[in-house]
Amino acid sequence: MSENTEVKPFRIDIPQAQLDDLRSRLDRTLWPDEIPDAGWDYGVPVQYVRKLAEYWRDGYDWRAHEAEINRYPQFTTEIDGQNIHFLHVRSRHENALPLILTHGWPGSIVEYLKVIESLTDPEDPTQAFHVVIPSLPGFGFSGPTKEKGWNRYRTARAWAGLMRRLGYDRYGAAGNDGGSFVSPEVGRFDPEHVVGVHVTQIFSFPSGDPAEFEKITPEDRKALEVLQWFYDNKMSFNTLLSQQPQTLSYGIFDSPVGLLGWNAQLFGDTVDVDADFILTNTMLYWLTGTATSATRFYYEDAHAEHPEAPTTVPTGLAMFGGDFVSMRTFADRDHKNIVHWKSYDRGGHYAAHIVPDVLTEDLRAFYARLR
Secondary structure, eight states, X not given: OOOOOOOEEEOOOOOHHHHHHXXXXXXXXXXXXXXXXXXXXXXXXXXXXXXHHHHHHHTOOHHHHHHHXXXXXXXXXXXXXXXXXXXXXXXXXXXXXXXXXXXXXXXXXXXXXXXXXXXXXXXXXXXXXXXXXXXXXXXXGGOOOOSSOOSHHHHHHXXXXXXXXXXXXXXXXXXXXXXXXXXXXXXHHOTTTEEEEEESOOOOOOOSOHHHHHXXXXXXXXXXXXXXXXXXXXXXXXXXXXXOHHHHXXXXXXXXXXXXXXXXXXXXXXXXXXXXXXXXXXXXXXXXXXXXXXXXXXXXXXXXOOOOSOBXXXXXXXXXXTSOOOOHHHHHHHBTTEEEEEEEEEEOTTHHHHSHHHHHHHHHHHHHTTO
């Protein structure tokens, strides 16, 4: 059966019954015990999650955030048998460069809401972008994945297909977190049309070859120390999601606080002052029933066959303080055309939300030479 290529307008309209059910579940939360004064030593503290949950129940206004997202044109279409939801915001400047922005987990399209207007509506037409922001397959309003294999490579092929379907022959691909895995593969898969790839992390790691370690810089050594700390203290989510995401699903699919606690481990203190950001991202998993299918992205990627050849399209990196520290020695091994490498002392893992002006300017600087 041929694929339905229709692009359908979409608008979020969550039934009130779903919101009432959520409140009821929050009311009936069974809270676990914890060791006094343990802080984050054993994982996300009860008090941290409890404070968020109480605000979720009594103060958070989903309808306001629903309306905020609905300000932007949204659509759905079927690609490779999977429903894909996306925002598509065209600039008033007709010759703007199309740009597809990809989020990660436990983020969502919400990551990029604060950069849409600055990217699409600058005074200078040479700085303008037509912006496409899809929900990853299995995430949010793209709905649960229906079959195996939705890893970074299949997603990249779907993104290239989406941009073709929208009529874009020449475009950029940018991403954060999981989007930093997907976007370089869009460039690998569609180099004739991708002018450049911009990411906020380059996840290139030591291969074990002693010759590599002879070439590493002092900056690389510091980054390895950060990576080792993260591996020793924060990497459990990656191991579990890569091996047994279905086992976890019973706790995060049935319990909103279970989902909040699990997702909050990677929001942490970085956005502690912005509970609405954490909760709106979490809502896009809860309301769409994609808590489980989103975690499968890790499993699929861990079991994918990874190409050995480096990417060749122009690549740019913007690193932000408090986030993963990319290592140039290993990045150059995996990406042969890195033309932009910038580091900022603030921003954290969700730079598009926390420092949208900085990310916008970095995207403009990178793509200025490629338009």
